[in-house]
Amino acid sequence: MRPILLASALLLPLGACVSLTENHYGPQPAEQAAMGDFGEATLRNAAGEAIGRAALTQGPTGLLIRIEASGLTPGWHGVHIHATGRCDAPFTSAGGHINHAAPAAPHGLLNPDGPDDGDLPNIHADADGRVNAEVFTSRARIAATGPGQWLWDADGSALVIHAGSDDHRSQPIGGAGGRVACGVMAAG
Template sequence: MRAARLAALALLPLAAALAGCVSVTANDYSDRPERAAPGDFGEATLVNAAGARIGRAVLTQGATGLLIRIEADGLTPGWHGVHIHAAGRCDAPFTSAGAHVNHGDPKAPHGLLNAGGPDDGDLPNIFADAAGQVRAELFTTRARIASEGPGQWLWDADGSALVIHANADDHASQPIGGAGDRVACGVMAAG
Protein backbone atom coordinates (compact mmCIF):
# COMPACT_ATOMS: atom_id res chain seq x y z
CA MET A 1 0.00 0.00 0.00
CA ARG A 2 2.76 2.39 0.95
CA ALA A 3 4.65 1.63 -2.31
CA ALA A 4 1.52 2.36 -4.36
CA ARG A 5 1.03 5.68 -2.53
CA LEU A 6 4.69 6.64 -3.10
CA ALA A 7 4.37 5.78 -6.79
CA ALA A 8 1.23 7.91 -7.05
CA LEU A 9 2.98 10.82 -5.32
CA ALA A 10 5.96 10.50 -7.66
CA LEU A 11 3.64 10.85 -10.64
CA LEU A 12 1.97 14.04 -9.36
CA PRO A 13 4.58 16.45 -10.79
CA LEU A 14 4.35 14.70 -14.15
CA ALA A 15 0.55 14.82 -14.10
CA ALA A 16 0.63 18.51 -13.18
CA ALA A 17 3.08 19.23 -15.99
CA LEU A 18 0.97 17.32 -18.49
CA ALA A 19 -2.19 19.05 -17.32
CA GLY A 20 -0.46 22.38 -17.92
CA CYS A 21 0.49 21.26 -21.42
CA VAL A 22 -3.06 20.22 -22.21
CA SER A 23 -4.37 23.69 -21.38
CA VAL A 24 -1.83 25.48 -23.57
CA THR A 25 -3.23 26.68 -26.89
CA ALA A 26 -1.31 27.71 -29.97
CA ASN A 27 -1.04 31.43 -30.70
CA ASP A 28 -3.59 32.49 -33.28
CA TYR A 29 -2.10 35.20 -35.46
CA SER A 30 -4.86 35.05 -38.06
CA ASP A 31 -5.96 38.60 -37.26
CA ARG A 32 -2.51 40.01 -38.04
CA PRO A 33 -2.35 41.49 -41.57
CA GLU A 34 1.33 40.62 -42.00
CA ARG A 35 0.69 36.87 -41.81
CA ALA A 36 2.05 35.17 -44.94
CA ALA A 37 0.48 32.21 -46.69
CA PRO A 38 2.22 29.07 -45.42
CA GLY A 39 3.06 26.32 -47.84
CA ASP A 40 4.52 28.30 -50.75
CA PHE A 41 7.84 26.79 -51.72
CA GLY A 42 10.75 27.28 -54.07
CA GLU A 43 14.21 26.01 -54.79
CA ALA A 44 17.67 27.24 -55.70
CA THR A 45 20.25 25.02 -57.39
CA LEU A 46 23.61 25.87 -55.85
CA VAL A 47 26.62 26.05 -58.19
CA ASN A 48 30.30 26.72 -57.51
CA ALA A 49 32.52 29.17 -59.42
CA ALA A 50 33.23 26.49 -62.06
CA GLY A 51 29.48 26.18 -62.71
CA ALA A 52 29.22 22.68 -61.22
CA ARG A 53 26.08 21.82 -59.28
CA ILE A 54 27.03 21.35 -55.61
CA GLY A 55 23.64 21.24 -53.94
CA ARG A 56 20.35 22.98 -53.43
CA ALA A 57 18.37 25.21 -51.13
CA VAL A 58 14.68 24.52 -50.57
CA LEU A 59 12.58 27.47 -49.43
CA THR A 60 9.32 26.93 -47.57
CA GLN A 61 7.06 29.77 -46.51
CA GLY A 62 5.81 29.63 -42.95
CA ALA A 63 3.18 31.80 -41.32
CA THR A 64 5.77 34.11 -39.75
CA GLY A 65 8.87 33.64 -41.87
CA LEU A 66 10.87 31.67 -44.39
CA LEU A 67 12.55 28.31 -43.75
CA ILE A 68 15.61 27.64 -45.93
CA ARG A 69 17.03 24.10 -46.04
CA ILE A 70 20.54 23.96 -47.49
CA GLU A 71 22.13 20.72 -48.73
CA ALA A 72 25.54 21.15 -50.35
CA ASP A 73 28.81 19.29 -50.95
CA GLY A 74 32.28 20.40 -51.98
CA LEU A 75 32.70 23.38 -49.66
CA THR A 76 35.85 24.05 -47.66
CA PRO A 77 35.39 22.53 -44.18
CA GLY A 78 34.39 25.08 -41.54
CA TRP A 79 31.96 27.96 -41.15
CA HIS A 80 30.53 29.90 -44.10
CA GLY A 81 28.47 33.07 -44.28
CA VAL A 82 25.16 32.85 -46.15
CA HIS A 83 23.22 35.83 -47.45
CA ILE A 84 20.21 36.57 -49.63
CA HIS A 85 21.24 38.82 -52.52
CA ALA A 86 19.03 41.21 -54.47
CA ALA A 87 19.40 39.92 -58.04
CA GLY A 88 18.53 36.47 -59.35
CA ARG A 89 21.81 35.99 -61.25
CA CYS A 90 24.70 33.67 -60.52
CA ASP A 91 27.43 34.45 -63.05
CA ALA A 92 30.81 33.58 -61.47
CA PRO A 93 32.29 35.13 -59.37
CA PHE A 94 28.67 35.77 -58.34
CA THR A 95 28.92 39.55 -58.11
CA SER A 96 26.02 39.50 -60.60
CA ALA A 97 23.79 38.65 -57.60
CA GLY A 98 24.30 42.24 -56.40
CA ALA A 99 24.15 43.39 -52.79
CA HIS A 100 21.92 42.03 -50.04
CA VAL A 101 18.18 42.50 -50.23
CA ASN A 102 17.12 45.40 -48.06
CA HIS A 103 13.41 45.98 -47.78
CA GLY A 104 12.71 49.67 -47.39
CA ASP A 105 16.16 50.83 -46.26
CA PRO A 106 19.07 49.99 -48.58
CA LYS A 107 21.41 51.61 -46.04
CA ALA A 108 20.56 49.19 -43.21
CA PRO A 109 23.84 48.02 -41.68
CA HIS A 110 24.91 44.43 -42.07
CA GLY A 111 24.92 42.00 -39.21
CA LEU A 112 22.64 39.89 -37.04
CA LEU A 113 24.60 41.21 -34.03
CA ASN A 114 24.82 44.81 -35.23
CA ALA A 115 22.82 47.21 -33.04
CA GLY A 116 21.60 49.02 -36.18
CA GLY A 117 21.03 45.88 -38.22
CA PRO A 118 20.40 43.42 -39.54
CA ASP A 119 19.73 43.96 -43.20
CA ASP A 120 17.12 41.71 -44.80
CA GLY A 121 19.70 39.47 -46.48
CA ASP A 122 21.51 38.47 -43.30
CA LEU A 123 21.32 34.81 -42.26
CA PRO A 124 23.12 32.65 -39.71
CA ASN A 125 26.33 30.88 -40.75
CA ILE A 126 26.38 27.28 -41.95
CA PHE A 127 29.02 24.65 -41.15
CA ALA A 128 30.67 22.31 -43.66
CA ASP A 129 31.97 19.11 -42.09
CA ALA A 130 35.39 17.54 -42.77
CA ALA A 131 34.07 16.20 -46.10
CA GLY A 132 32.82 19.67 -47.12
CA GLN A 133 29.17 18.67 -46.68
CA VAL A 134 26.45 20.97 -45.34
CA ARG A 135 23.02 19.96 -44.12
CA ALA A 136 21.36 22.94 -42.42
CA GLU A 137 18.08 24.73 -41.90
CA LEU A 138 17.90 28.50 -41.48
CA PHE A 139 14.88 30.63 -40.61
CA THR A 140 14.33 34.32 -41.30
CA THR A 141 11.43 36.65 -40.65
CA ARG A 142 13.01 39.26 -42.93
CA ALA A 143 12.28 37.57 -46.28
CA ARG A 144 9.34 35.83 -47.91
CA ILE A 145 8.30 33.98 -51.03
CA ALA A 146 4.58 34.40 -50.39
CA SER A 147 3.02 37.22 -52.41
CA GLU A 148 2.01 39.05 -49.23
CA GLY A 149 3.36 39.26 -45.70
CA PRO A 150 6.32 40.51 -43.70
CA GLY A 151 9.84 40.81 -45.06
CA GLN A 152 11.47 41.31 -48.43
CA TRP A 153 9.63 39.62 -51.29
CA LEU A 154 12.29 37.50 -53.04
CA TRP A 155 10.50 36.97 -56.36
CA ASP A 156 10.32 40.57 -57.50
CA ALA A 157 11.10 41.59 -61.11
CA ASP A 158 14.78 40.66 -60.98
CA GLY A 159 14.49 37.78 -58.50
CA SER A 160 17.06 37.01 -55.82
CA ALA A 161 19.92 34.63 -55.08
CA LEU A 162 21.29 32.70 -52.13
CA VAL A 163 25.05 33.18 -51.83
CA ILE A 164 27.50 31.14 -49.74
CA HIS A 165 30.77 32.85 -48.81
CA ALA A 166 34.27 31.45 -48.24
CA ASN A 167 34.48 32.46 -44.57
CA ALA A 168 32.25 32.85 -41.55
CA ASP A 169 30.24 36.03 -41.12
CA ASP A 170 31.09 37.83 -37.85
CA HIS A 171 27.57 39.36 -37.97
CA ALA A 172 28.79 42.87 -37.16
CA SER A 173 31.52 44.33 -39.38
CA GLN A 174 30.73 46.09 -42.65
CA PRO A 175 29.92 45.44 -45.39
CA ILE A 176 29.59 41.61 -45.16
CA GLY A 177 30.97 40.60 -41.80
CA GLY A 178 34.33 39.48 -43.20
CA ALA A 179 32.65 36.59 -45.03
CA GLY A 180 35.03 36.90 -47.99
CA ASP A 181 34.61 35.64 -51.53
CA ARG A 182 31.37 34.30 -52.91
CA VAL A 183 32.00 30.57 -53.45
CA ALA A 184 28.52 29.26 -54.28
CA CYS A 185 25.30 30.76 -55.57
CA GLY A 186 21.76 29.70 -56.39
CA VAL A 187 19.00 31.62 -58.15
CA MET A 188 15.77 31.31 -56.18
CA ALA A 189 12.77 30.21 -58.23
CA ALA A 190 9.18 29.14 -57.57
CA GLY A 191 8.67 25.44 -56.96
Protein backbone atom coordinates (compact mmCIF):
# COMPACT_ATOMS: atom_id res chain seq x y z
CA MET A 1 0.00 0.00 0.00
CA ARG A 2 2.85 2.36 0.77
CA PRO A 3 4.31 2.32 -2.84
CA ILE A 4 0.88 3.23 -4.26
CA LEU A 5 0.59 6.24 -1.95
CA LEU A 6 4.10 7.37 -2.84
CA ALA A 7 3.39 7.07 -6.58
CA SER A 8 0.12 8.98 -6.17
CA ALA A 9 1.88 11.72 -4.25
CA LEU A 10 4.51 12.06 -6.98
CA LEU A 11 1.95 12.20 -9.82
CA LEU A 12 -0.38 14.71 -8.16
CA PRO A 13 1.85 17.76 -8.77
CA LEU A 14 2.42 16.73 -12.41
CA GLY A 15 -1.31 16.62 -13.15
CA ALA A 16 -1.70 20.15 -11.84
CA CYS A 17 0.81 21.52 -14.38
CA VAL A 18 -1.29 20.90 -17.50
CA SER A 19 -4.33 23.01 -18.31
CA LEU A 20 -6.56 22.06 -21.22
CA THR A 21 -8.53 24.03 -23.75
CA GLU A 22 -11.46 22.19 -25.36
CA ASN A 23 -12.06 22.37 -29.10
CA HIS A 24 -14.08 20.05 -31.33
CA TYR A 25 -10.99 17.84 -31.83
CA GLY A 26 -10.66 17.19 -28.11
CA PRO A 27 -8.58 18.82 -25.41
CA GLN A 28 -5.34 20.54 -26.32
CA PRO A 29 -2.72 22.09 -24.02
CA ALA A 30 -3.74 25.73 -23.51
CA GLU A 31 -0.16 26.94 -23.80
CA GLN A 32 0.18 25.44 -27.32
CA ALA A 33 -3.27 26.60 -28.41
CA ALA A 34 -2.26 30.17 -27.56
CA MET A 35 0.78 29.82 -29.86
CA GLY A 36 -1.42 29.04 -32.90
CA ASP A 37 0.13 25.64 -33.57
CA PHE A 38 -3.23 24.05 -34.39
CA GLY A 39 -5.31 24.18 -37.54
CA GLU A 40 -8.32 22.52 -39.08
CA ALA A 41 -10.16 21.88 -42.31
CA THR A 42 -13.69 20.74 -43.03
CA LEU A 43 -13.53 18.20 -45.86
CA ARG A 44 -16.27 18.51 -48.47
CA ASN A 45 -17.22 16.36 -51.44
CA ALA A 46 -18.02 17.70 -54.93
CA ALA A 47 -21.67 18.27 -53.88
CA GLY A 48 -20.45 20.59 -51.10
CA GLU A 49 -21.47 18.19 -48.32
CA ALA A 50 -19.23 18.02 -45.25
CA ILE A 51 -17.79 14.50 -45.18
CA GLY A 52 -15.11 14.88 -42.55
CA ARG A 53 -12.38 16.96 -41.03
CA ALA A 54 -8.65 17.29 -40.73
CA ALA A 55 -6.91 18.48 -37.56
CA LEU A 56 -3.40 19.88 -37.90
CA THR A 57 -0.96 19.88 -35.00
CA GLN A 58 2.49 21.43 -35.27
CA GLY A 59 5.33 19.49 -33.67
CA PRO A 60 8.98 20.43 -33.30
CA THR A 61 10.01 18.50 -36.44
CA GLY A 62 6.91 18.71 -38.61
CA LEU A 63 3.15 18.69 -39.00
CA LEU A 64 0.79 15.92 -37.88
CA ILE A 65 -2.51 15.77 -39.78
CA ARG A 66 -5.37 13.67 -38.39
CA ILE A 67 -7.95 12.88 -41.08
CA GLU A 68 -11.47 11.61 -40.35
CA ALA A 69 -13.82 11.23 -43.30
CA SER A 70 -16.68 9.13 -44.65
CA GLY A 71 -18.42 8.63 -47.98
CA LEU A 72 -15.26 7.71 -49.90
CA THR A 73 -14.84 4.75 -52.22
CA PRO A 74 -13.34 1.85 -50.23
CA GLY A 75 -9.59 1.48 -50.77
CA TRP A 76 -6.49 3.63 -50.92
CA HIS A 77 -6.60 7.36 -51.70
CA GLY A 78 -3.86 9.85 -52.44
CA VAL A 79 -3.90 12.91 -50.21
CA HIS A 80 -1.88 16.06 -50.81
CA ILE A 81 -1.44 19.60 -49.54
CA HIS A 82 -2.37 22.07 -52.28
CA ALA A 83 -1.09 25.62 -52.67
CA THR A 84 -4.36 27.60 -52.65
CA GLY A 85 -6.98 27.70 -49.92
CA ARG A 86 -10.00 27.31 -52.24
CA CYS A 87 -12.21 24.28 -52.68
CA ASP A 88 -14.64 25.01 -55.52
CA ALA A 89 -15.67 21.68 -57.09
CA PRO A 90 -14.03 19.95 -58.91
CA PHE A 91 -11.35 21.36 -56.58
CA THR A 92 -8.95 22.56 -59.28
CA SER A 93 -9.25 25.93 -57.52
CA ALA A 94 -6.87 24.49 -54.90
CA GLY A 95 -4.10 24.68 -57.50
CA GLY A 96 -1.10 22.36 -57.52
CA HIS A 97 0.84 20.99 -54.59
CA ILE A 98 2.75 23.32 -52.31
CA ASN A 99 6.22 23.13 -53.81
CA HIS A 100 8.59 25.98 -53.20
CA ALA A 101 11.88 24.27 -54.00
CA ALA A 102 13.88 25.98 -56.73
CA PRO A 103 13.73 24.28 -59.14
CA ALA A 104 10.45 22.65 -58.14
CA ALA A 105 10.87 19.10 -56.83
CA PRO A 106 9.06 16.36 -58.75
CA HIS A 107 6.16 14.49 -57.20
CA GLY A 108 6.61 11.32 -55.22
CA LEU A 109 7.63 10.09 -51.78
CA LEU A 110 9.52 7.28 -53.59
CA ASN A 111 10.93 9.51 -56.33
CA PRO A 112 14.73 9.81 -55.94
CA ASP A 113 14.50 13.49 -56.99
CA GLY A 114 11.39 14.24 -54.89
CA PRO A 115 9.24 14.57 -52.99
CA ASP A 116 7.45 17.86 -53.48
CA ASP A 117 6.31 19.70 -50.35
CA GLY A 118 2.65 18.64 -50.73
CA ASP A 119 3.25 14.88 -50.94
CA LEU A 120 1.73 12.81 -48.15
CA PRO A 121 1.26 9.06 -47.58
CA ASN A 122 -1.92 7.45 -48.90
CA ILE A 123 -4.93 7.00 -46.63
CA HIS A 124 -7.26 3.98 -46.62
CA ALA A 125 -11.06 4.01 -46.61
CA ASP A 126 -12.59 0.91 -45.05
CA ALA A 127 -15.41 -1.17 -46.61
CA ASP A 128 -17.92 1.48 -45.48
CA GLY A 129 -15.89 4.34 -47.02
CA ARG A 130 -14.60 5.67 -43.68
CA VAL A 131 -11.10 6.99 -43.05
CA ASN A 132 -9.48 7.48 -39.68
CA ALA A 133 -5.79 8.19 -40.26
CA GLU A 134 -2.81 10.25 -39.20
CA VAL A 135 -0.12 11.42 -41.61
CA PHE A 136 3.06 13.33 -40.82
CA THR A 137 5.19 15.65 -42.92
CA SER A 138 8.33 17.62 -42.22
CA ARG A 139 7.79 19.62 -45.46
CA ALA A 140 4.87 21.77 -44.21
CA ARG A 141 4.28 23.87 -41.12
CA ILE A 142 1.69 26.06 -39.43
CA ALA A 143 4.06 27.43 -36.76
CA ALA A 144 5.61 30.83 -37.43
CA THR A 145 9.07 29.25 -37.64
CA GLY A 146 10.46 25.78 -38.13
CA PRO A 147 10.89 23.19 -40.85
CA GLY A 148 8.73 23.00 -43.96
CA GLN A 149 6.60 25.18 -46.20
CA TRP A 150 4.46 27.84 -44.43
CA LEU A 151 0.74 27.01 -44.98
CA TRP A 152 -0.82 30.24 -43.69
CA ASP A 153 0.45 32.41 -46.57
CA ALA A 154 -1.73 35.06 -48.28
CA ASP A 155 -3.80 32.60 -50.35
CA GLY A 156 -3.89 29.77 -47.78
CA SER A 157 -3.67 26.04 -48.46
CA ALA A 158 -6.02 23.10 -48.94
CA LEU A 159 -5.99 19.40 -48.20
CA VAL A 160 -7.18 17.34 -51.19
CA ILE A 161 -8.19 13.68 -51.27
CA HIS A 162 -7.99 11.91 -54.64
CA ALA A 163 -10.14 9.13 -56.12
CA GLY A 164 -7.35 6.54 -56.21
CA SER A 165 -4.03 5.70 -54.65
CA ASP A 166 -0.82 7.61 -55.27
CA ASP A 167 2.03 5.43 -56.59
CA HIS A 168 4.50 8.01 -55.17
CA ARG A 169 6.56 8.04 -58.38
CA SER A 170 4.72 9.02 -61.56
CA GLN A 171 4.06 12.62 -62.56
CA PRO A 172 2.31 14.84 -61.80
CA ILE A 173 0.24 13.26 -58.98
CA GLY A 174 1.22 9.61 -58.86
CA GLY A 175 -1.78 8.46 -60.88
CA ALA A 176 -4.11 9.27 -57.97
CA GLY A 177 -6.97 10.36 -60.25
CA GLY A 178 -9.57 13.06 -59.77
CA ARG A 179 -10.04 15.20 -56.70
CA VAL A 180 -12.96 13.85 -54.66
CA ALA A 181 -12.74 15.86 -51.44
CA CYS A 182 -11.19 19.13 -50.36
CA GLY A 183 -10.83 21.21 -47.22
CA VAL A 184 -9.47 24.74 -46.77
CA MET A 185 -6.97 24.70 -43.92
CA ALA A 186 -7.28 27.48 -41.37
CA ALA A 187 -5.79 28.31 -37.98
CA GLY A 188 -7.63 26.62 -35.14
